[in-house]
Amino acid sequence: MRSFIPVVIAGLIISVHPVLAQPEYTIEGHAGGGFGVSWFKNQRSPLSPPENVYGAAALGRIMWHPSRLLSIGLLGGWVEFSRENFSPALKFGSDTVAPGRAVLIGLPLQVVISMQKYGVEIGVGIGAVFMQSTIQDEDLTESIRSELGITALWAYNIEVSRSLSVGPELTLIYMGYRGIIMFIPQFHLKAILLRY
């Protein structure tokens, strides 16, 4: 039993001493959701009003964070840029339009680089956004197309436990081809999935 004491002391010194301690690498899972506002450069549909439209998003990230500031990962999720319902009273030209809706959803799949310190995270993501548009009036028209998207994010994490943090996140998604910018304030949750 006595022979354990020096081992325990050595272990304590190694774990506390910053030079002797192994740098900690982590795999983090980030999840967030919130409502946002979308700005479209062009008119969304012939019936859409020119005002900005509100949408919603649920986004997740898996990040590899090896002991320093920088972390690298993948971003995915679901973003509803706009959802509009048209009442039958609306007229398009001389035709009366049947009740319908127009929905634009994006599924991003992007590479993200972020910097984290003191709970603050700033990052940028580049990659594809799979755009799914649905227009339903008398007929249903659907299309899927992938486009290039750029995401910027700012988050603040308050540590709840050693492995879990919560806080606000502001995400900005920009798509150059269609000219769409969406601001999404999110509730953000960060969990450390693996330490090694």
Place this chain on the structure above:
Amino acid sequence: MQSRYYSVLLVVLLVVPCASAQDTEPLTSPYFEPDSVAPSYSVTPSDPRAPDTSYYYHHEPWPLPVGRNVITAGLLLTMLPGPLVEDEIPVPAVELQLRRGLAPNISMIASISTNVVSTIANLGAQWNAREGRFSWAVGANALGFLGWLSIEGQFDNNTAFAIAVLPYLKAGFRFDDFSVSSTFAASYSLYAGSDIADSKTEGPTGSWNDFYYAIAFEQPFLSTMRVSFGMSVMFSRTPYQSWITYNTIDQYMFLPSFFFGIQV
């Protein structure tokens, strides 16, 4: 009576040396530095801790020791502008950059980026200086561009060529864990020409053509690796990366690029 003598003697012994000491030379000791000599370290009031000066980056204009090389290899993604291509396509290129200390405040800059279809090379020099955590530089590069594309049977040996001068300004700030730096540049075209499908065309020559801004973040990664990433935006009438689109639009276009590099 005796005690009065003693008190006079005590006053004489104490006061006289103190009064005469004012006329003597100031105390010189190895432990006291004269005021006229500045301390060998410099600490600015806003920066109580001195920055880490043991490493160097490519984008940050920190003065480089003579003979020291900073070599960075990376990837460059340029988004071609909407007016030229229907969809925004990221054009990838590999990039190799060198910064070498030539003189105490002067470093040489050389870089090459290529994706075979378009190759851009830079060679120049910059004057660097720093104060505390701030660093800045003024420099100029000679830029050479070569475009080459050959599609058999229909589109043989198309080439484009340009030479430009690229003066620039840089500013950087070194935080404890990373450094951030900005570059402002403009390019003055000396010669530009293309030979596409047997039609020789001269491009903009003798004019200010492109305006460029870049922000770079450079930091340590893993145990000893140093990485840089950032983005740049270019306002250009004739973007080199899109020479094959046979651009006839005489307007300034906006080209964002993203870069990522590892110090080797």
